[in-house]
Amino acid sequence: MRDSWKMHPVTxxxxxxxxxxxxxxxxxFWSYVFPLVMMIALGLAFRSEPLExxxxxxxxxxxxxxxxxxxxxxxxxxxxxxxxxxxxxxLRAGQSELIVVVEPSVGQIAAGLPxxxxxxxxxxxxxxxxxxxxxxxLQRAAGRQDILNTSDQEVTEPGxxxxxxxxxxxxxxxxxxxxxxxxxxxxxxxxxxxxxKRFMGTPMKKPHFIIAMIFSRMVFMVxxxxxxxxxxxxxxxxxxxGSYATVALLIVLGAFEFAGIxxxxxxxxxxxxxxxxxxxxxxxxxxxxxxxxxxAKRFPEFVQPVVDLLPLTPLIAALRHVMQEGAGLLLIxxxxxxxxxxxxxxxxxxxxxxxxx
Amino acid sequence: MTHAIxxxxxxxxxxxxxxxxxxxxxxLVIEQGLCFGVLGPNGAGKTTTIEICEGLLTATSGEALxxxxxxxxxxxxxxxxxxxxxxxxxxxxxxxVLETLTLFRSFYRNGLDPKEVIARVSLQEKMHASIKxxxxxxxxxxxxxxxxxxxxxxxxxxxxxxxxxPQSRRELWRIITDFREGGGTVLLTTHxxxxxxxxxxxxxxxxxxxxxxEDSPRKLIADLGVEHVVEFSVAYTKDHHDREQPAxxxxxxxxGVISARMESGHRCLSVREPHVAIPALLGLISxxxxxxxxxxxxxxxxxxVFVHYAGRSLNDSGQEGVxx
Ligand SMILES: Nc1ncnc2c1ncn2[C@@H]1O[C@H](COP(=O)(O)OP(=O)(O)OP(=O)(O)O)[C@@H](O)[C@H]1O
Ligand SMILES: [Mg+2]
Numbered sequence: 001m002r003d004s005w006k007m008h009p010v011t012x013x014x015x016x017x018x019x020x021x022x023x024x025x026x027x028x029f030w031s032y033v034f035p036l037v038m039m040i041a042l043g044l045a046f047r048s049e050p051l052e053x054x055x056x057x058x059x060x061x062x063x064x065x066x067x068x069x070x071x072x073x074x075x076x077x078x079x080x081x082x083x084x085x086x087x088x089x090x091l092r093a094g095q096s097e098l099i100v101v102v103e104p105s106v107g108q109i110a111a112g113l114p115x116x117x118x119x120x121x122x123x124x125x126x127x128x129x130x131x132x133x134x135x136x137x138l139q140r141a142a143g144r145q146d147i148l149n150t151s152d153q154e155v156t157e158p159g160x161x162x163x164x165x166x167x168x169x170x171x172x173x174x175x176x177x178x179x180x181x182x183x184x185x186x187x188x189x190x191x192x193x194x195x196x197k198r199f200m201g202t203p204m205k206k207p208h209f210i211i212a213m214i215f216s217r218m219v220f221m222v223x224x225x226x227x228x229x230x231x232x233x234x235x236x237x238x239x240x241x242g243s244y245a246t247v248a249l250l251i252v253l254g255a256f257e258f259a260g261i262x263x264x265x266x267x268x269x270x271x272x273x274x275x276x277x278x279x280x281x282x283x284x285x286x287x288x289x290x291x292x293x294x295x296a297k298r299f300p301e302f303v304q305p306v307v308d309l310l311p312l313t314p315l316i317a318a319l320r321h322v323m324q325e326g327a328g329l330l331l332i333x334x335x336x337x338x339x340x341x342x343x344x345x346x347x348x349x350x351x352x353x354x355x356x357x
Numbered sequence: 358m359t360h361a362i363x364x365x366x367x368x369x370x371x372x373x374x375x376x377x378x379x380x381x382x383x384x385l386v387i388e389q390g391l392c393f394g395v396l397g398p399n400g401a402g403k404t405t406t407i408e409i410c411e412g413l414l415t416a417t418s419g420e421a422l423x424x425x426x427x428x429x430x431x432x433x434x435x436x437x438x439x440x441x442x443x444x445x446x447x448x449x450x451x452x453x454v455l456e457t458l459t460l461f462r463s464f465y466r467n468g469l470d471p472k473e474v475i476a477r478v479s480l481q482e483k484m485h486a487s488i489k490x491x492x493x494x495x496x497x498x499x500x501x502x503x504x505x506x507x508x509x510x511x512x513x514x515x516x517x518x519x520x521x522x523p524q525s526r527r528e529l530w531r532i533i534t535d536f537r538e539g540g541g542t543v544l545l546t547t548h549x550x551x552x553x554x555x556x557x558x559x560x561x562x563x564x565x566x567x568x569x570x571e572d573s574p575r576k577l578i579a580d581l582g583v584e585h586v587v588e589f590s591v592a593y594t595k596d597h598h599d600r601e602q603p604a605x606x607x608x609x610x611x612x613g614v615i616s617a618r619m620e621s622g623h624r625c626l627s628v629r630e631p632h633v634a635i636p637a638l639l640g641l642i643s644x645x646x647x648x649x650x651x652x653x654x655x656x657x658x659x660x661x662v663f664v665h666y667a668g669r670s671l672n673d674s675g676q677e678g679v680x681x
Contacts (some may be wrong), residue, residue, distance in 0.1 A: 009463045011463070016452060016456065019451060019452060194443055194445055195446060197443065197446065198446040201412070201413060201436065202436060202461060204467070244654065357414075
């Protein structure tokens with residue numbers, strides 16, 4: 001009986017975990033729906049439509065009326081007038097990107113042209129853009145001639161939009177959350193219920209238990225990722241430009257990596273509070289630093305080595321290489337190596353430190 | 358034949374402030390084929406001792422040999438041959454009885470068919486029910502079944518019947534007796550003296566980390582030299598209600614009475630010959646113008662053995678060291 005694979009302890013432990021999981025409909029629902037909701041919300045919020053209307057506030061004063069009618073000729077501008085105070089408030093609140101003030105003229109009085117002052121926030125890309133657009137419009141209206149001949153070619157290809165960048169990030173985030181929470185809570189719960197201690201009273205081999213925990217997590221996470229991939233394709237046309245086999249390999253290795261990290265986090269914790277704290281402590285740096293929502297390369301140079309070694313960074317980077325750029329297996333070998341090292345090291349260390357009672 | 362269990366000078370100190378000496382030098386030899394009961398109040402060290410024997414805790418000093426093997430060198434062989442049911446372990450609620458037992462079966466090289474074990478604990482009807490849907494008694498039987506499914510030679514049961522109704526208790530007694538009749542050894546802990554008297558071939562009475570007495574229940578009771586216990590209470594008649602209550606030792610020195618004491622609010626006399634002692638007691642009561650409000654006699658039990666050795670009743674808290 002023992003010889004058949006069905007009665008192997010790993011199979012049985014896996015089946016037990018699997019049954020426990022699918023018999024908790026709420027847990028299944030949330031673990032599968034949450035990443036989807038996240039993707040849809042962010043996908044809609046950052047959808048790549050032509051730039052939205054640019055809001056400009058014109059400060060009341062002599063010449064303001066003429067300025068407003070001048071700016072209104074540009075269809076992408078939404079222009080409003082107001083007191084100095086009102087204008088400032090709008091800028092602060094993000095309701096307008098730019099304030100234009102008509103200054104008492106000092107320059108070409110003879111030409112009858114007024115002077116303008118732009119009030120804007122140079123750290124806000126929208127603000128800078130508005131300033132340049134408004135400046136162009138006003139300069140041209142005053143008679144500026146463009147000397148160079150230029151032409152625009154617009155590229156909005158799938159693969160280069162924000163949503164194409166976001167989906168691999170969300171897949172990575174889903175793998176991290178699923179692995180860390182799924183394994184961490186399950187283990188601490190079993191410890192609280194003294195089930196781990198009960199298992200220790202049997203001849204069960206510890207590595208069998210740990211392998212089954214990790215493997216069952218990997219299996220739960222695959223449908224989650226597949227759903228995200230399908231919905232992102234149907235809803236936003238997100239395509240995988242690389243091979244599906246490579247993406248699948250990355251997902252499996254990522255699931256293994258984070259199940260291992262979940263195990264390590266939970267290997268000594270005795271209460272759910274303790275393990276939640278540790279899990280957040282482990283995940284916050286990766287939420288921020290590993291490039292889920294924006295490229296990790298934006299961080300200053302000196303933190304790059306740290307950021308690059310976080311478990312999530314190479315996973316997301318590799319997923320993006322494959323999905324957005326169609327990179328093959330060879331190109332992502334360094335990332336794969338870091339992922340595997342994390343997986344194996346956490347597994348071994350967790351097995352050593354694990355508290356069974 | 359090797360002993361089922363052999364403990365030599367076992368101690369366990371839980372670190373803390375102050376450290377708790379849960380087990381303070383226990384010597385215990387349990388022969389194979391017996392049902393051995395460990396009795397004692399809360400905190401006596403029963404669970405600690407049994408878990409050291411189960412290989413789940415390490416002793417501070419001393420060693421526990423199980424089936425002649427040492428935990429230090431042959432742990433996995435021991436585990437193949439023992440079955441355990443913990444005092445406070447909760448199995449996965451979402452799994453069915455059969456799934457749970459199949460899981461536990463998979464851990465053992467040689468075990469029993471899970472369905473056969475389910476039949477042994479009379480849970481055939483609940484085979485496919487989830488653990489969550491079971492009553493306390495049924496869960497306890499599943500817990501014992503997980504201990505049986507590896508076909509053990511030695512069964513450890515930590516308070517298998519605590520909190521169960523009389524019928525569920527009897528059901529568990531039957532399971533334990535069946536196992537023993539099949540040649541197995543059982544080590545169980547209990548708070549119920551009647552259970553120990555009916556089920557166990559030998560008992561050890563634990564208190565504060567030590568063994569107070571160890572023998573067969575019959576021998577322990579016989580050694581008290583007391584065959585009966587008379588429990589009674591008295592009150593003053595209306596005209597004398599302002600008088601002080603009689604002393605706790607009221608009745609000692611009467612013919613046939615060995616000793617007198619208060620036990621959880623009841624007056625108790627240990628007597629050798631009730632037909633001599635009771636008339637004498639009634640005489641004393643009327644002489645002192647008291648009224649008898651209740652009177653029962655019973656055979657001496659393990660409860661009395663505990664009182665005799667610990668100097669207090671089993672229900673009194675063990676921690677404060679109440680002494681009679
Ligand atoms: N994990 C622990 N840490 C610290 N002290 C402990 C621990 N477990 C038990 N003790 C202490 O050891 C002593 C003996 O406990 P034990 O559980 O062995 O008693 P017991 O006889 O099984 O009692 P009960 O009848 O209540 O189950 C108690 O004083 C208890 O407080
Ligand atoms: Mg106990």
